[in-house]
Amino acid sequence: MATVDVRVAAVNVMLQLHNEGGSLSRLLPEAQQGVADKDKALLQALCFGMSRFSGQLSGLVDSLLSKPLKRKDTDVYLLMQLGVFQLAFTRVAPHAAVDNAVAAVKKMGKPWAKGLVNAVLRNYQRQPAALLAKLDEPAALSHPAWLLKRFKRDWPEHWQSIVEQNNRQAPMTLRVNQSKIKCEDYLHKLDSAGIQATRSDAIETAIQLQSPVAVQSLPAFEQGEVSVQDAAAQYAAVVLGRGEGQRLLDACAAPGGKTAHALEHGQWDEVVALDQDADRLARVEETLMRLQLSDRCQLQCADAANTEQWWDKKQFDVILLDAPCSGTGVIRRHPDIKLLRRNTDIDQLVQTQQQLLQSLWKTLKPGGKLLYATCSVLKPENEHQVNRFLEQQEDAALAEFDLPVGLARPNAGIQILPGDQELDGFFYSLLVKAG
Ligand SMILES: C[S@@+](CC[C@H](N)C(=O)[O-])C[C@H]1O[C@@H](n2cnc3c(N)ncnc32)[C@H](O)[C@@H]1O
Numbered sequence: 001m002a003t004v005d006v007r008v009a010a011v012n013v014m015l016q017l018h019n020e021g022g023s024l025s026r027l028l029p030e031a032q033q034g035v036a037d038k039d040k041a042l043l044q045a046l047c048f049g050m051s052r053f054s055g056q057l058s059g060l061v062d063s064l065l066s067k068p069l070k071r072k073d074t075d076v077y078l079l080m081q082l083g084v085f086q087l088a089f090t091r092v093a094p095h096a097a098v099d100n101a102v103a104a105v106k107k108m109g110k111p112w113a114k115g116l117v118n119a120v121l122r123n124y125q126r127q128p129a130a131l132l133a134k135l136d137e138p139a140a141l142s143h144p145a146w147l148l149k150r151f152k153r154d155w156p157e158h159w160q161s162i163v164e165q166n167n168r169q170a171p172m173t174l175r176v177n178q179s180k181i182k183c184e185d186y187l188h189k190l191d192s193a194g195i196q197a198t199r200s201d202a203i204e205t206a207i208q209l210q211s212p213v214a215v216q217s218l219p220a221f222e223q224g225e226v227s228v229q230d231a232a233a234q235y236a237a238v239v240l241g242r243g244e245g246q247r248l249l250d251a252c253a254a255p256g257g258k259t260a261h262a263l264e265h266g267q268w269d270e271v272v273a274l275d276q277d278a279d280r281l282a283r284v285e286e287t288l289m290r291l292q293l294s295d296r297c298q299l300q301c302a303d304a305a306n307t308e309q310w311w312d313k314k315q316f317d318v319i320l321l322d323a324p325c326s327g328t329g330v331i332r333r334h335p336d337i338k339l340l341r342r343n344t345d346i347d348q349l350v351q352t353q354q355q356l357l358q359s360l361w362k363t364l365k366p367g368g369k370l371l372y373a374t375c376s377v378l379k380p381e382n383e384h385q386v387n388r389f390l391e392q393q394e395d396a397a398l399a400e401f402d403l404p405v406g407l408a409r410p411n412a413g414i415q416i417l418p419g420d421q422e423l424d425g426f427f428y429s430l431l432v433k434a435g
Contacts, residue, residue, distance in 0.1 A: 006039035007104040010046035011078045024336045049085050052335035057081035059139030060131050064120045076113045083121045146343035154379045165419035166331040172212040175205050175229040177264050189219040202421045206231035224291040229257045232416050232423035237261035239371055239401050243268035246317035251304040251360055256284030258322055263293045271297045274304050305359040315365040323353045325374035325381050329418055329425020350380050357389050367435030374427045382427040383412035395434040
């Protein structure tokens with residue numbers, strides 16, 4: 001089968017993101033099928049890198065163009081960004097970065113742009129530091145201006161480290177299924193497979209790999225001995241507890257990382273996992289099948305806020321609301337968030353989270369606990385959200401819990417910022433209903 005040039009494939013993915021939205025996790029697998037096997041990892045690295053540094057790359061290319069390109073030539077514009085990315089952030093030999101970009105122009109059917117791409121990249125090579133110094137702050141830091149403003153407002157003392165962490169690559173972290181194997185024993189298996197790894201200090205189930213690998217190369221992955229999950233996300237199951245004799249609702253469950261961990265960790269009488277997105281719910285099913293946990297969990301496709309649609313009127317002892325959120329704590333893992341999110345999304349998300357909290361509260365038993373979680377670092381989605389709920393809901397109070405990491409907010413929960421002990425940014429708040 002004829003394969004697509006890897007640079008052309010990367011430009012196409014970025015063009016789709018630019019024009020139609022979507023996400024890298026949806027677009028990349030399909031694009032990877034079109035390139036040669038040896039180029040699959042490079043395609044991913046190019047798309048992630050171009051998303052991560054999109055602000056800087058577009059600022060630099062803009063400063064080198066005498067006039068903006070036409071909309072129909074956005075592909076050429078993105079190819080120049082790709083070239084600058086390779087020159088600025090990778091170890092590719094500079095002449096190869098330029099030559100390959102110029103060659104890709106022809107493959108894109110735009111030979112007229114050869115000279116332009118060549119000139120822009122060579123001009124960049126002559127004065128990279130001076131060009132970088134002229135960029136405005138959002139471009140230089142590769143974050144949209146609205147997001148920087150929010151980080152500064154919410155985290156006046158931490159925003160710089162948040163930004164710095166967001167521009168790094170996240171480590172690949174595993175969750176060891178301790179109902180099947182001990183962490184120490186799994187570490188030996190990794191060692192025998194030649195995969196360098198260490199235990200995470202953050203939580204006893206987590207192992208951090210020195211470099212990412214394909215999941216298929218992880219020993220006994222198919223047998224369910226491990227899953228891929230950031231250590232910050234692994235706190236949820238521990239806070240939810242062991243579950244003996246209890247009924248658990250995971251209200252926003254897909255793709256199922258926390259549902260699976262709750263089942264591995266606890267002896268729940270009953271677990272209901274809901275998600276309103278059928279495609280994503282199918283991934284929960286796949287995960288539970290792989291981990292041989294599907295017979296212990298009921299899956300339902302429904303809008304959790306519309307309790308008439310799915311609730312059998314039996315109240316739950318424990319609820320996990322891992323709410324849809326801005327994802328601003330996991331930008332290092334999903335750098336396309338910087339390209340796709342809009343400031344106006346935040347108010348909408350806050351409203352959805354509020355509706356979910358209110359609707360789910362009535363499905364909780366008196367004396368029961370609800371763990372509210374987001375992978376956001378924005379206060380309106382986190383501590384402000386919880387504080388407003390506490391003001392409005394007379395039978396709700398905060399329950400004490402502790403994590404070995406994160407900034408404790410006396411009034412609302414625990415905020416982990418990206419990079420704290422190498423973790424993703426996460427917020428957890430545990431609410432208890434008056435008994
Ligand atoms: C942050 S993700 C959950 C991640 C998941 N808990 C895990 O650990 O793998 C949020 C999920 O909420 C789902 N969702 C959003 N609004 C919902 C609603 N009203 N009812 C049910 N699910 C919803 C989304 O489809 C998405 O899968």
